[in-house]
Amino acid sequence: MTYKYRAALLDIYRRTQPNVQLHKISPASLKQQGIEILALDFDGVLAAHGETYPNQELDNWLNQSIKVFGAKNIFILSNKPMQKRIDYFKSYGIDFITQVKKKPYPDGLNKIIALTGTNNQKLMLFDDRLLTGCLAACIAKVPVTYITKPYKLTLFFNSLRFLERGIIQLYGFMK
Numbered sequence: 001m002t003y004k005y006r007a008a009l010l011d012i013y014r015r016t017q018p019n020v021q022l023h024k025i026s027p028a029s030l031k032q033q034g035i036e037i038l039a040l041d042f043d044g045v046l047a048a049h050g051e052t053y054p055n056q057e058l059d060n061w062l063n064q065s066i067k068v069f070g071a072k073n074i075f076i077l078s079n080k081p082m083q084k085r086i087d088y089f090k091s092y093g094i095d096f097i098t099q100v101k102k103k104p105y106p107d108g109l110n111k112i113i114a115l116t117g118t119n120n121q122k123l124m125l126f127d128d129r130l131l132t133g134c135l136a137a138c139i140a141k142v143p144v145t146y147i148t149k150p151y152k153l154t155l156f157f158n159s160l161r162f163l164e165r166g167i168i169q170l171y172g173f174m175k
């Protein structure tokens, strides 16, 4: 799967600036681009890895996004659907996608497309991992924003990110 989509992943890696964070992206500008549905990864994107609740600076961003898109059009797509996380987003009226194969399988994104009846080009995924979220987006043909400055990572996840960037760059040399 990674091999088949290597060019698309390399393109995502190369065209993304190094300091992309979710709270710096204006919900209104996404809407202007024609985006109608948001799919948000949790770990790294909304909070540091393993945290239960989103980082506080994202509260404002979430509220703004709800105003622009409506809570029904925002979904959390995490490979770790912890119950406390699910309950937290329920209080916002935001659904947490569960019972699907984990990213990089495109099942979660396809579920969002089915639930909303939207065109896949009107959905955007925000994810800090190339080989899980970004790959899933390539497979599902969904636009993706690669979050290149995730919230405080443990050494383990930093190494993982370093490793996958290496793999993607290596594919670039092999072309």
Ligand SMILES: [Mg+2]
Pocket: 041, 042, 043, 044, 045, 127, 128, 129
């Ligand atoms: Mg993540």
